[in-house]
Amino acid sequence: MPPSIAIIGAGLGGLTLARVLHVHGMAATVFEAEASATVRSQGGMLDIHGETGQLALKAAGLYESFLDLVHPGGQATRVVGRDGTVLFANGDDGSGDRPEVPRGSLRRLLIDALPARTIRWGSKLTQAVSSGDGRHELRFADGSIVTTDLLVGADGAWSKVRPLLSAEMPVYTGMSYVETWLKDVDHRHASSAATVGGGALFAVAPGKGILAHREPDGILHCYVSLVRSEAWMSHLDSHDPMTTIARVAAEFDGWDESLRALVTDSDTAPVIRRLYALPADHRWERVPGVTLLGDAAHVMLPSGEGANLAMWDGAELAHALVAQPGDVEAALAHYEEPLFRRSGLAAADAVALREVCFGDRAPDSLVEMFSGSGPAG
Ligand SMILES: Cc1cc2nc3c(=O)[nH]c(=O)nc-3n(C[C@H](O)[C@H](O)[C@H](O)COP(=O)(O)OP(=O)(O)OC[C@H]3O[C@@H](n4cnc5c(N)ncnc54)[C@H](O)[C@@H]3O)c2cc1C
Known part of the structure; x- marks a missing residue:
């Protein structure tokens, strides 16, 4: 009998795992807290990298369909000073290896590629308990209980599975985003649209910045980035959008009006997103039947x-299970060692990139990184 496999979470990582297993004839069930695929907007663009995300999509047999989703011109990159002067610009001639796709379309592609009833929507895990012999009992908010041979926590930052393996919890990184969206930008926000261009814009300074992306359908999506304490952030109230916008915009007083307008002219209420992280060297000892x-x-x-990385993890775990279908523990050990190594390196790179973007030498440090004349982030 093949092991029963329960994947908690239908994010990009869990879905990739389920799909690559399916391609190799192994069944899994994905338990997702949200009620349906469309209950929440999955906005935002993702650039999918040749050495991770794209390889995962190839393993999933979905690479060609993914190419159909690519946003033409989305790889263009621009760095501007606070006065709007262009300090670095790189066009998108279609030859780059990090094509941009809407996150929601990519997730939909993976969902549609799974057999019907693989995903159990509206299944919020509240607790997972070891029942011995590597099996786990899964308790859901609707009162249902499922027992599984292999439990995979693909349930994001606040995972309910992680406590089976590790006592670590994400901590505040000292940095937050405030997200804004401008719509119909070529007509209604032409000056900001011109400043951003066809792809990604970085307007950065020590401790703050405005990162913006041109998205399909005439949308500009901005991540206003603030290196601020949790106490400072606690004064922003998502129920009071006007005051939030005014406070955030005040951080950019004196900046070019086309940049400030990316904050002040948002067509939607700003979304305040505090950023949390696990320790860069997060790892755990092998616990039977769970990863x-x-x-x-x-x-x-x-x-x-x-x-x-989430998609790559999903593909790598699937490959490990396919290679050793009769020995789940050997497969998990084979999967986890490289996982710890690559995620440790990526987390350290992410911290270094924050310094490049928002450290004392910004924006020069970012221009140097993009132009290849300084340390890479
Ligand atoms: C503002 C922001 C911008 C980002 N931009 C980028 C980017 O440009 N490129 C990039 O590569 N990465 C980006 N990231 C990181 C990226 O979003 C995450 O690393 C990625 O989504 C992780 O995928 P995942 O499948 O592990 O988890 P998630 O995407 O978090 O999916 C987890 C799933 O589990 C479900 N779930 C949670 N709890 C339960 C439960 N108890 N029971 C059942 N289901 C549950 C959730 O509903 C969700 O569907 C960004 C992150 C943030 C915060």
Whole structure:
């Protein structure tokens, strides 16, 4: 009998695991807290990297379909000073190896590639308890209970599976994002649209910055980045958008109006997102019948790697299980050692990248990184 496999979380990592297993004829069930695939907007662009996310999509047999989702021109990159002067610009001629896709479309691609009823929507795990012999009992918010041979926590930063393996919890990184969205930008926000260009914009300074992406359908999506304490952030109230916008915009007084407008002219209420991370060297001892992937294993500062790593983890775990179907423990040990190594390196890189973007030498440090004349982030 093949082992029963329960994956908690239908994010990009859990879905990739389920899909690659399916490609190799192994069944799994994905338990997802949200009620359906469409209950929450999955906004935002992701650049999918050749050495991780794209390889995972190839393993999932979905690479060609992924290429159909690519946002043309999305790899263009621009760094501007606070006065709007362009300090670095790189166009997108279609030859780059980090194509941009909408996160929601990518997730949909993976969902649609799974057999019907693989995903159990509306299944929020509240607790997982070892029942001995490597099996686990899963208790869900709706009162249902499932027992599984292999439990995979793909349930993100606040994983309910992680406590079976590790006592670590994510801690505040000292940095937050405030997200804004501008719509119909070529007509209604032409000056900001021109400043951002066709891809990604970085307007950075010590301790703060505005990162913006041109998205399909005339949308600008901005991550206003603030290196601030939790106490400072606690004065921003998501229920009071006007005051929040005014406080955040005040941090950019004196900046070019087309940049400030990315904050002040948001067409939606700002979303306040405090950023939490696990220790860069997070790891655990082998516990029979359970493992983690993606943010559940290694949530880190955003650096453009997290979703790529989650997908790569999913593909790698699937390959390990396919290679040793009769020996789950050997497969998990084979999967986890490289996982610890690569996520440790990526987390350290993410911290270094924060310094490049928002350290004392910003924006020069970022221009040097992009132009290849300084330390890489
Ligand atoms: C603002 C921001 C911007 C980012 N930008 C990028 C980027 O440009 N590129 C990039 O590569 N990465 C980016 N990241 C990181 C990336 O979003 C994550 O690393 C990635 O989503 C992790 O995928 P995952 O599948 O591990 O977890 P998640 O995407 O968090 O998915 C977890 C899933 O588990 C479900 N779940 C949670 N708890 C339970 C439960 N108890 N029971 C059942 N289901 C549960 C959730 O509903 C969710 O569907 C960004 C992160 C942030 C915060």
